[in-house]
Amino acid sequence: MRADDPQPPITDLVQLCGRAVSVLNGSTFESTLAKAQPRCRQAGRPDIEVRSYPDGATSGLALAQRRADVTMSTINGLRYLVSQQPRLRFVNEFRRLDVGFALAKDSPLVPAVQAAVTRLMADGTYARILAKWGTSPSALRTSQVDPPEPA
16 A cells, blocks of 8 residues: 555455556456456445556556556565555555465476475575575475465
8 A cells, every 4th residue: 555545454355445556467456356246246336447458567666656546466575666666555465475486296306396495494594595585484484385375
């Protein structure tokens, strides 16, 4: 959100009803907001106005330029955006989804990549990298192959 927006932190998607929300075109955020539309109607409120953009920078710019009231994006992308745009504020984490490396299922690199990430975690390099970029709150505890989806 913009820092001057008087709305309280968003804790429920219904708070977005009637507001313009910028998202990345084709992202999971688009489908999340589409699934929330019936809740707006049930509450007697206008639909969420979803504004899709081709990239995260344009989506964030829409917020800064008041073409959107809120933006939904990845947590680390939002942390970076807010660090670069003092007129914006981070208000809440909607749902945590971890990020990782994508390799072919049968790739011989899978064990090597997992071992490398585990070593970076063990020697503190992983934590230093996250701290440098302001993303420590997103740290994983362990390196896993095919981790389960969060509930």
